Amino acid sequence: MAERAAWASLAVALLVLGLKALAYFLTGSVALLSDALESTVNVAAALAALLAIRLAQKPPDETHPFGHTKAEYFSAVLEGVLVVGAALLIAKEALPRLLRPIPLEGLGLGLGVSLLAAGLNALLAYFLLREGRRHRSPALTADGYHVLSDVLTSLGVLVGVGLAWPTGFWVLDPLLALLVAGNILLMGFRLVRQSVGGLMDEGLSPEEVERIQGVIQAHLRGRALEVHDLKTRRAGPKSFLEFHLxxxxxxxxxxAHRLCDELERALEAEMPGLVVTIHVEPESERQA
Incomplete structure (x- = not known):
């Protein structure tokens, strides 16, 4: 279930953070420090995702008749804000080194430890994205893309610091840290944008709406005259659809009731997690 995936994410994030911190202490590389700072965000994000998923699984109650599924979006927004903060902190550490680059030590072991951490993160990203799609969880999916970005960042840092080592061009270290900061900042804004869209009841994608319309048309079979006022929204792992028939x-x-039941079953089979509401109208309400 989604909660177990969130626990796994938190455990691996803590392990990866320890490995990246060790790599920084072995080398003193500000680029590796930036990589470690991003992993602190991973830990905080994994914890927030776990708490949000647990809250989102609560059943509907008197004050939340539609459930608590939107709780996952708060986790994703928090993750985006933490990512932006990490980017600014990385830039603060890297700018002084850009003017006064220093040689690095212990790179052999440090880069090896960092490579191990990147490998663990790659496995975690694959797992989170798979489970996010499986459970239709915005929190797990956001965490998965964040971890994937961390993997790409780590590989870039490893390549850059590895090139600085034989060439002695140590300014590559802070330059890479600043590039990492820019990438993290962009990712943070993207996460916030996607999550705010969910909180604002953003509709489903055009591709999903087209699939819905296709199912409706296939099951009308001349028994209904028209469908109008079709509206959609997403709330965490659930999607909502309503229209007038x-x-x-x-x-x-x-x-009419039997036709609505058929449509609901077909739509839910096409898009699991879809909650369908159909308002039946008489022929006098036809708009076409």
Missing amino acids: VVPGRMSVEE
Whole structure:
């Protein structure tokens, strides 16, 4: 389940943070420090995702009749804010070194430890993205893309510091740290944008709406006259759909109810987690 994936993310994030901190202490590289600072965000984000997923799983109650699924978006927003903070901190550490670069020591062991951490992160990113899609969890998916970005960052840092080692061009160290900061900053803004969209009841993607319309048209079979006022929104792992279904005036309530049941089953089979609400209208409400 999603909660177990969040626990796994937190455990691996703590292990990777320890490895990256060790790599920094062995080398004194500000680029490796930037990589370690990003991992502190991973730990905080994994913890926030775990708490949000646990809250989102609570069933509907009197004050939250539609459930608590939007709680996951708060975790993703927090992660985006933490990412931006990490980027600024990295830039603060790197700028002085840009003017006064210093030689690094212990790079052989330090880079080896950092490479091990990057490998663990790559496995974690694959796991989180797979589980995020499986459970339709914004928190796990955001965490997975964040960890994947961390992997790419780590590989860039390893290549750059590895090049500085034989060439003695030590300014590569702070330059790479600043590039990492820019990449992290961009990722943070993107995470916040996506999560705020969910909190603001942003509709499903055009591709998803097209799939929905295709299912509806395939199941009408001439029994209904029109569908209008189709609206969608997403709330964490759930998606919501509502529309007006215009039926012939001669259709009985029982027939209209049966048609709605068929449509709901077909739509939920096409898009698991979709909550469908259909408002049946008489022929006089036809708009076309």
